[in-house]
Amino acid sequence: MLVFTSFSKSNFYLRSTFSTFVLNQKQTPINPFLNFEYNLSGTVDKDLIRIANNTMIKKCGQLWVFGSVSDGVLMEIYLAQKQGKKVHYFIAKDDKFNEISKSDVTLENVSPWMWEYVLANKSLERWHPRLRFNKIYPLVYPAYSKRNFYLQMHISQFCLEKHYVPLNPFMLFRYFLGDTVKRELVYQANEDIVQSSNELWTFGEIADGVMDEIITAKKERIKVKYFKISQTNPVRFRQIPTQQVVFEKAELEKYRNEL
Numbered sequence: 001m002l003v004f005t006s007f008s009k010s011n012f013y014l015r016s017t018f019s020t021f022v023l024n025q026k027q028t029p030i031n032p033f034l035n036f037e038y039n040l041s042g043t044v045d046k047d048l049i050r051i052a053n054n055t056m057i058k059k060c061g062q063l064w065v066f067g068s069v070s071d072g073v074l075m076e077i078y079l080a081q082k083q084g085k086k087v088h089y090f091i092a093k094d095d096k097f098n099e100i101s102k103s104d105v106t107l108e109n110v111s112p113w114m115w116e117y118v119l120a121n122k123s124l125e126r127w128h129p130r131l132r133f134n135k136i137y138p139l140v141y142p143a144y145s146k147r148n149f150y151l152q153m154h155i156s157q158f159c160l161e162k163h164y165v166p167l168n169p170f171m172l173f174r175y176f177l178g179d180t181v182k183r184e185l186v187y188q189a190n191e192d193i194v195q196s197s198n199e200l201w202t203f204g205e206i207a208d209g210v211m212d213e214i215i216t217a218k219k220e221r222i223k224v225k226y227f228k229i230s231q232t233n234p235v236r237f238r239q240i241p242t243q244q245v246v247f248e249k250a251e252l253e254k255y256r257n258e259l
Contacts, residue, residue, distance in 0.1 A: 002196055004060040005031045006077065008070035008108055012038070014092075016177050018066050021090075021097050023181045028189040030056050034172050036156065043157050047133070052165040055136045058083060059196065065089045066097070068108040069115065075130045078118050138198035140164040143214065145207035145248055149175075154235050155203055164201075167193045195220050203237060204229045205248040211255050218258065226259070 005018045015033040022029035032053050039049050063080035065073060080087050089105055090097040107115055117124055125131050142155045152170045159166035173186050200217040202210055217224050226245050230236040242259040
């Protein structure tokens, strides 16, 4: 199940720790502060990030809150509850995360009346700019070789500017979260994300791992598109037909008919 991890920017430094915890619960963390770093370092319109985050909440099965409830976290809770999703609350204690009830939640620069509104399922639509965004973009899984790891933010920027929400594995699980979780959990999470996406886009030469992701997408009848990387400044991506696709290893050529 996809789980949206919601937490204040004051806990930005713990973003990998939260994802590790979710993975160890055998769930798939969709962590906005990993997927987009901090608003992709200002390379895209912030409204695109807001729409993308709202989309991810809608596509996830649950929302897990870590730490105190800030203004942004409050809106994420509101959206999740409005969509009928289960919300869990966690605090760190003795190097562990303990689940708490709503009554034990602490607020971070949030007016108590707004929290009461959320608890009572009252409308907040007129009170927060983020709630004005009703658009939902399709999810895309960007698949690319670890050789192109350094292009991760460029790839996410490209997807967002095409009005697709990238669930970028090299950002969500960078670099496999410092080997703090079993690789098998990360592989399963990647497969979960592929199966939950509307499309899969490949970038650059097809590596063996990318080929596995393509095969998974094809089985799920997920549309696959192929993009060539033009090593220009700035870098550019151009969609190409399957006959122009290049494999990273010659032995992968046997899979061409499966593209």
